[in-house]
Amino acid sequence: MPVKHDLYQDLGLSKQVVHERRAGDKRLDSLLTRYDAADGEVLKAESASASDEDVEKLKKKRLLIKDEIVAKLG
Structure with missing residues (x-):
């Protein structure tokens, strides 16, 4: 079963x-909005x-989006 990726733990x-x-x-x-959407796409694809x-x-x-978030927060 697909599980939502924990971005905050990664960060x-x-x-x-x-x-x-x-x-x-x-x-x-x-x-962050784009990341949530991309994570949803991954979950949907894994479920399907x-x-x-x-x-x-x-x-x-x-x-790639997460890398941009890391750079922005860094």
């Missing part, structure tokens, strides 16, 4: 800290038994 930051930063940064807000190739493409897309 090493609490949800509260990220949301405080998000509130004052439109770009970070946009990135999509091909491994399709799931990997979606995971790479999610990772």
Whole structure:
């Protein structure tokens, strides 16, 4: 069963800290919104038994967004 990816654990930051930063940064807000959408696409693809190739493409897309979030928070 697919499980939602824990972005906050990966970032090493609490949800509260990220949301405080998000509130004052439109770009970070946009990135986090895009990340949530990309994570949803991965979960949907995994639930629908999509091909491994399709799931990997979606995971790479999610990772690129996460890298942008890390850079923005760094």
